[in-house]
Amino acid sequence: MVWSFFFFGLLMACTGNTASASCPLQMSPPRVVVRFGDSLSANCTSLSEQTEGMGWESTHQGVDLVLNATFLPFKIDSVSVWELEPMCFVNSRDGDQCMETLPVTVYKMPDSVSLNYSLTKVEEGQKYYIQCDIANVAPARNLSVLWLKGNTVIKTETFDESSPSPVSKSSVLTLTAHRDDDGAEIRCEPKLNLWPEKQGPPSGPPVRSVTHNVIVRYPPTFNKLENETLEMTVGENMTLNCNAKGNPPPSYRWEFPKFTKEWHEKEEVIEPILTLPFELPGVYTCTAYSNQGTVTKYFNISEAPRSRTTFGVMVGVGVAVGVLLLIAGAYFVTPNGTFSFNKGGYQPGTPSGPV
Numbered sequence: 001m002v003w004s005f006f007f008f009g010l011l012m013a014c015t016g017n018t019a020s021a022s023c024p025l026q027m028s029p030p031r032v033v034v035r036f037g038d039s040l041s042a043n044c045t046s047l048s049e050q051t052e053g054m055g056w057e058s059t060h061q062g063v064d065l066v067l068n069a070t071f072l073p074f075k076i077d078s079v080s081v082w083e084l085e086p087m088c089f090v091n092s093r094d095g096d097q098c099m100e101t102l103p104v105t106v107y108k109m110p111d112s113v114s115l116n117y118s119l120t121k122v123e124e125g126q127k128y129y130i131q132c133d134i135a136n137v138a139p140a141r142n143l144s145v146l147w148l149k150g151n152t153v154i155k156t157e158t159f160d161e162s163s164p165s166p167v168s169k170s171s172v173l174t175l176t177a178h179r180d181d182d183g184a185e186i187r188c189e190p191k192l193n194l195w196p197e198k199q200g201p202p203s204g205p206p207v208r209s210v211t212h213n214v215i216v217r218y219p220p221t222f223n224k225l226e227n228e229t230l231e232m233t234v235g236e237n238m239t240l241n242c243n244a245k246g247n248p249p250p251s252y253r254w255e256f257p258k259f260t261k262e263w264h265e266k267e268e269v270i271e272p273i274l275t276l277p278f279e280l281p282g283v284y285t286c287t288a289y290s291n292q293g294t295v296t297k298y299f300n301i302s303e304a305p306r307s308r309t310t311f312g313v314m315v316g317v318g319v320a321v322g323v324l325l326l327i328a329g330a331y332f333v334t335p336n337g338t339f340s341f342n343k344g345g346y347q348p349g350t351p352s353g354p355v
């Protein structure tokens with residue numbers, strides 16, 4: 001451990017990266033990210049009292065030695081190379097020269113981002129791939145390709161690429177078709193990681209591919225439970241929900257208990273939701289089918305047991321009627337023990353009523 005620190009320190013000293021100690025100059029900004037074709041400017045300031053002169057050296061364009069300067073700007077109107085290493089140098093009075101390189105990254109946003117896919121429609125369980133092609137982007141070593149499903153990143157790919165000039169890159173997303181992905185939107189987004197998090201390139205919104213809409217064919221699947229047990233009350237409306245998802249959307253077929261078969265044949269039911277005043281208990285069967293498969297759901301319908309309140313009302317009504325009859329009897333009974341009401345009431349054609 002100690003040795004490695006020692007060698008690391010030595011290495012740093014030799015490469016001159018610890019400039020403040022051996023080479024007292026300051027770069028502003030300390031590093032530059034510039035778009036190809038844009039202008040570049042930087043300042044170099046010498047921190048030494050012994051400065052005799054300063055200059056910039058660059059493969060592209062330089063600034064000759066300026067005597068007695070402690071501050072020297074550098075500017076390129078239009079960056080037209082993909083790699084440049086401007087160097088600021090300081091000559092000191094004792095004849096020493098020190099220099100420091102300004103790190104420059106030249107970038108270019110891609111010309112286009114496109115998606116290519118193996119299949120436009122897939123069946124559940126099938127493997128398929130989508131390819132994202134990114135044309136002419138630089139530098140590819142700072143490129144990452146984000147795959148998004150909706151707004152969720154599902155894959156990120158980076159590239160091992162040393163070329164600083166534009167290259168074209170592809171990323172492949174391999175998927176296994178699942179019913180939950182039917183209708184999902186997939187796209188890819190190239191991102192140059194040259195700026196602080198969340199801060200995009202100085203100009204323009206993120207570059208995105210067009211969206212690919214996934215189409216997954218899958219058999220009908222019920223939204224609710226497979227089988228249901230329900231209680232009906234004669235004459236009251238009840239709803240049977242046989243809705244199923246599927247691609248293509250399923251068709252429906254119903255089968256009713258034998259008793260209502262006539263009705264069923266008269267009028268074929270093809271809706272997924274049935275609302276009816278049910279007359280008969282039994283098993284109502286619904287089948288959802290498509291070219292992807294068939295599923296069946298059973299509605300077990302039983303008659304609701306007569307409730308206590310209904311029973312209570314009926315008893316109450318019975319008692320009341322009985323009491324009324326007793327009162328009426330006492331009132332209409334004649335001394336000879338027959339009902340005067342009956343005498344008149346059972347003779348058709350004659351006016352009836354109490355005498």
Ligand SMILES: *[C@@H]1O[C@H](CO)[C@@H](O)[C@H](O)[C@H]1NC(C)=O
Nearest residue numbers: 027028029041042043044073
């Ligand atoms: C360089 O220095 C000049 C003068 O002080 C200043 O106007 C300019 O903004 C500086 N540029 C950079 C990139 O720091």
Ligand SMILES: *[C@@H]1O[C@H](CO)[C@@H](O)[C@H](O)[C@H]1NC(C)=O
Nearest residue numbers: 033105141142143193194195
């Ligand atoms: C670009 O990528 C290289 C290699 O991954 C990394 O060292 C460098 O810091 C990146 N450049 C910027 C400006 O982030």
Ligand SMILES: *[C@@H]1O[C@H](CO)[C@@H](O)[C@H](O)[C@H]1NC(C)=O
Nearest residue numbers: 225226227228296297298299
């Ligand atoms: C639904 O009912 C049918 C017929 O009674 C039965 O064969 C099937 O296993 C049931 N399914 C479930 C999930 O309970």
